Amino acid sequence: MKVVQLLPILVRNSDGSGLGQKAGRVPDSAPEVSRDSGLSSGSSLDLDRLATAISAEFNVRCEVVPAALDPAPSFHSGRQQYYSTDLLARMQKHLTPACWRVLGVTPLDLYIPILTFVFGEAQLEGGCALVSTYRLRQEFYGLPPDPDLLRQRLLKEAIHELGHTLSLTHCEDYECVMAPSHAVEWIDLKSSRVCRECRRAIAGC
Numbered sequence: 706m707k708v709v710q711l712l713p714i715l716v717r718n719s720d721g722s723g724l725g726q727k728a729g730r731v732p733d734s735a736p737e738v739s740r741d742s743g744l745s746s747g748s749s750l751d752l753d754r755l756a757t758a759i760s761a762e763f764n765v766r767c768e769v770v771p772a773a774l775d776p777a778p779s780f781h782s783g784r785q786q787y788y789s790t791d792l793l794a795r796m797q798k799h800l801t802p803a804c805w806r807v808l809g810v811t812p813l814d815l816y817i818p819i820l821t822f823v824f825g826e827a828q829l830e831g832g833c834a835l836v837s838t839y840r841l842r843q844e845f846y847g848l849p850p851d852p853d854l855l856r857q858r859l860l861k862e863a864i865h866e867l868g869h870t871l872s873l874t875h876c877e878d879y880e881c882v883m884a885p886s887h888a889v890e891w892i893d894l895k896s897s898r899v900c901r902e903c904r905r906a907i908a909g910c
C-alpha cells in the first residue's frame with residue numbers, strides 16, 4: 706500500500722529542543738510568540754486523527770513522522786513569514802522509495818512572493834505538499850478558538866494539497882475539496898471530499 710508521511714514542521718526552541726514535538730501533535734494556537742520566528746505555540750492538534758482521515762480518502766497508509774525539518778532557513782525576516790516553495794524544495798529529501806508522498810503540516814505563516822500568504826502549497830504531480838494552520842485558526846480573525854472547525858479546515862486543505870500532487874487542478878464544483886480557497890470562508894463552503902469528476906481524473910493517472 707502507498708505511504709503518505711505527515712511531517713510536522715516546527716521551529717526549534719533556542720535551547721535546541723523541539724517545540725511540541727510529541728509524536729502526532731503540532732502546536733496550533735498563539736499565546737506565545739518566539740523571538741525569531743513568529744511561531745505560535747500552545748494547544749495541540751491531533752495529527753494522528755488527520756492521518757486516519759487522509760488514509761480513508763486516498764486509500765493509502767498515512768503515518769505521522771517526527772519533526773525533522775528545520776524551517777529556519779526558509780524564514781523571511783522582512784515579511785516575518787516562511788517561504789513555502791523553499792520549504793517544499795527542502796522537504797524533497799524526505800521522499801524515499803518507501804514513501805509515496807510527504808505532507809508537511811506547520812503552525813507557521815507561509816507565503817509565496819506574489820501573494821500575501823498561502824494556506825498551503827504543493828508540487829503539481831510531485832511528491833511534496835505543505836499546509837499551514839496559521840490562518841485556519843479562528844483566533845487569527847479575532848474569534849474564539851474552535852478546535853472542531855480548525856480540524857475540518859486542516860483536513861480539507863491537506864486533502865486539497867495532496868490532490869494537487871496527484872495532478873488535480875482547481876475544480877469548479879464549489880463543494881469539491883479541489884475548489885480554490887482564497888479565504889477561510891471558501892474553505893468552510895466546500896466538503897472534505899474529492900468530487901466524482903476529480904476522483905475519475907485521479908483514477909485515470
Ligand SMILES: [Zn+2]
Nearest residue numbers: 865869875885
Ligand atoms: Zn489549490
Ligand SMILES: [Zn+2]
Nearest residue numbers: 876881900903
Ligand atoms: Zn472536483
